């Protein structure tokens with residue numbers, strides 16, 4: 001008798017296209033070839049002449065630079081192949097010590113790539129506009145203009161090589177030591193939690209966030225207050241770290257010729273100052289929309305306003321829907337098929353080809369990611385499917401990332417790299433297709449609908465209130481720091497003022513978090529200041545894309561794919577303008593993107609009112 005039951009869908013991935021086996025001769029040969037070629041390329045790069053003139057006298061230097069760039073690009077792609085492979089292996093089996101040893105060895109090789117880049121920057125730095133234009137005409141740089149432009153922007157703001165080397169050496173025990181000091185304090189910090197039954201418990205600070213999202217309000221309040229007492233005891237040290245980090249940055253910015261403290265964060269995010277200003281202006285003019293979501297939270301809780309420790313509280317509108325793996329895959333599949341058939345075909349193919357690792361088993365690392373190899377031009381998705389709707393959303397999210405990579409996969413490697421501001425666009429767009437698909441399912445129960453609407457709106461206050469609040473605080477802190485050291489008291493004042501301004505009356509007076517500047521680790525990153533705003537940028541851009549898709553239907557999708565293909569070849573502004581015709585330097589663009597969230601907020605209000613809450 002024929003077996004008519006469909007075979008269960010694969011739940012583990014196949015990595016054989018990277019290498020047949022981890023310990024096999026192919027892996028060793030690839031790694032050894034990479035190491036040998038790295039050493040040769042570095043020696044050549046150190047001998048690169050400077051790109052100085054646009055005339056024939058500079059022709060040899062231009063050709064040499066273009067050739068060295070192509071070699072660097074090829075080595076970066078081969079390095080990315082190894083990084084992706086070992087990343088997959090170590091995530092899927094965190095206990096494999098042989099993989100960890102290879103990973104550590106690879107990190108040293110990848111650091112050599114940085115040295116080649118430093119030489120490319122050195123040789124590019126003296127190029128004036130004419131020499132640079134002549135360089136871009138080199139055949140080896142066809143399709144690489146945007147990437148070379150980013151290198152040039154970096155090169156212009158370099159100190160002489162000896163000073164950069166000194167800054168890097170001093171950074172280990174200076175600049176970066178502030179971050180380590182903070183992380184050491186935060187890692188060891190505990191607080192005394194008094195529970196409702198009167199017992200006391202010493203709790204590590206790492207567990208505070210989980211306590212702040214518990215349904216028990218008294219427990220949240222206790223964790224909030226006791227946690228802040230612990231931070232207050234380290235106020236001087238935290239303030240010294242924050243002032244030290246910003247002070248060092250100012251010194252380096254001045255030496256490198258950077259005029260404003262936002263210049264580097266903007267360069268890293270790949271957006272212009274006008275775009276950032278337009279986005280925050282539109283958000284500030286529309287605080288009321290995300291505040292309405294918080295007001296519903298207060299209403300459900302039965303309080304007139306929310307305290308800071310209520311912001312992370314669950315809003316239990318409906319129980320968490322459960323899914324088997326096959327049901328989860330089917331839900332994503334039918335949502336993609338209905339709204340975006342090409343994405344549906346791609347998803348069907350990667351499920352069958354075993355490009356997804358989702359099995360729940362021991363020794364897997366937490367979290368989820370999409371990875372890919374520029375060598376095989378294949379993608380992989382890593383996650384652990386635990387059987388809830390949140391895992392189904394994660395699957396759609398990572399599939400969106402993989403689709404973005406796939407759409408770029410025939411471009412030269414350097415044209416496939418996109419800025420962080422554009423990184424979450426395709427993933428959030430795919431998430432929205434899934435949620436829309438689930439909301440359109442026949443026989444949707446009111447409970448399921450309430451859950452989905454809650455899920456759609458749940459993160460909005462984080463993007464449109466919390467992250468803008470952090471930005472305002474960091475901006476004002478940096479502005480005051482330019483004039484001198486900012487005291488812990490003043491840091492608290494700046495923090496409370498930013499919270500009052502952004503959250504408004506929905507945040508209970510006196511129930512702000514004056515110690516957020518101390519407890520939020522993001523403010524203490526040495527490598528990146530103003531860490532958070534690209535997330536809000538990506539969230540709003542994907543809202544705008546989804547709204548346009550709802551208006552135009554299938555006609556929109558070729559434009560969407562054209563946009564994805566530009567993400568590694570143009571600035572955010574140019575990529576959006578060329579393919580979608582939008583000007584993201586205009587406040588109106590961002591205001592429209594925010595308004596696209598309004599229907600979901602209204603649906604949530606109707607659900608809460610209908611329940612008599």
Ligand SMILES: [Zn+2]
Pocket residue numbers: 397401424427
């Ligand atoms: Zn993502």
